Amino acid sequence: MKPAKFDYYCPKTLDEALSLLEESGFDGKIIAGGQSLVPIMNMRLSGPECLIDINRLHDLDFIEFDEEKVKIGTLTRQSRVEMSSLIKENCGLLSEAVPFIGHVQTRNRGTFGGSLVHADPSAEIPLSLMASGGSVLIASKEETREVDVEDFFVTYLTTDIMPTELLTEVQIPIWSGRVGYDFTEISRRHGDFALVAAACQLTLDDQNKISRVRLTLGGVESVPLLVEEANQMMMGEKLSEALLNKVADIVREAVDPESDLHASADYRTHLAAVLAKRTIQTAYNRAGR
């Protein structure tokens, strides 16, 4: 299993990288951590003509905070996000989600932005970003634009990014008030792709009624699914068994998973409802503490 031949460029600045991207057009592919790209190249499922390696763009490796949001550079290794105590304090959902990605050895190399751009519908970082909300910055030679996470994922392994563009930064809002969150997933073995993953972040008012909520599901659609109907339904409510059952009904209608070697569509639908209830319950309990 060896990859096909390709040209290799290793730009030292963002500007140089963007110029190379523009020149190579559809033939060029960015490589960062390579933990998804290199396997598919080794298996010859992908054969880019030209690789542009952004690992020397050290300016894109950062975690920064201001009062309202966390900013994470695209090249930041997943293990750095996992270990960051500031992320844990301000963006706990992310700290909980990252250990589910692959293994220690792949998180040491895999990048935060790379996971988003790869856009596997069962992946952890896309799902938790959808649950917390936020946006990404996408740069090209011409401009830098900001795209909300809701508009970023297009379909399987496809995002809003054009071939001449590069994701540079992710911005995640810091939720205030009585915040609760949870991330959970079911996979065959630790580190495998999730059969179904669920994430929920919510806030409660002083009467323990849900004042803001984002329930999201992974592995059940072509993109991370924000279950908007359920989220609207839960607003202003206290949690009850009846409410959770209503959410489960909505989830079963909303998801459209596929059958494969690992699980049937029916089982994934069942899991989606179970994990949705579980993750809302945990998030609610944590917010109420």
Added chain:
Amino acid sequence: MGVHQIRLTINGKTFVEEAEPRMLLSDFIRENCGLTGTHVGCEHGVCGACTVIVNGSAVRSCLMFAVQADGEEIQTVEGLSQNGELTPLQQNFKECHGLQCGFCTPGILMSTSDYLAKNPEPSKKEIKEMLSGHLCRCTGYDGILKAIQKTVEDNKETILIEGS
């Protein structure tokens, strides 16, 4: 396409070699540098046999191109023992039957060395999680786990003795 000149350090020794961009770091270490202690199993990042330490982090060498390691510092299993003395971890693998056929061993040793350097007192669960990135097809996990746990315990004792 062409070839690139790659200069890197493995276990403190500098190598300057030429390679095509598509050459995997795992193959480069074995074929160009002649260090065959790093084993190549699945070649798509699943089995962990090829794990080496690059700039202080355990990573899969089959998921990096050699050209990406230009200028970097690498440690392979050959770099663990000093002057023929096994490291305590290696010694414990020997004593606790931590290896059977030995194919997965170099990768596990590299991962564990890096992991214990950063987390000196992991729980059994944490060790298992770290090991989940490695496949042992002899299924000899019990001995591997014991070897690592013994190393952790020995380290604790050493720290206590030094402290007293």
